[in-house]
Amino acid sequence: MPKKRVGVKKRIKAMMALFLVGVMVLVLRLFWIQFIRGGEYKKQAAEQQTRDSVITAKRGSIYDRNMKVLAQSATAERVTINPQEIAKVKMPMQ
Numbered sequence: 001m002p003k004k005r006v007g008v009k010k011r012i013k014a015m016m017a018l019f020l021v022g023v024m025v026l027v028l029r030l031f032w033i034q035f036i037r038g039g040e041y042k043k044q045a046a047e048q049q050t051r052d053s054v055i056t057a058k059r060g061s062i063y064d065r066n067m068k069v070l071a072q073s074a075t076a077e078r079v080t081i082n083p084q085e086i087a088k089v090k091m092p093m094q
Contacts, residue, residue, distance in 0.1 A: 048086075061073065
């Protein structure tokens with residue numbers, strides 16, 4: 001029985017070591033992305049997310065002869081996504 005128990009302990013230690021190595025790899029990768037390349041990614045995000053566009057002026061309301069509103073201008077927000085623009089962004093090496 002003692003030999004079996006030593007083997008199990010070795011396997012547990014090996015699994016813990018692999019787990020710790022994996023966690024360290026993830027921590028180092030996060031550090032690299034956040035602090036080393038963070039400024040570059042921030043700039044890319046700002047360029048991709050913001051764009052100037054022309055907004056047409058309000059036209060005003062349309063009334064009938066009794067001054068009852070028939071049609072009224074309304075403000076509407078619009079968000080568009082261009083897949084071609086997303087595809088052009090260079091993704092970091094995985």
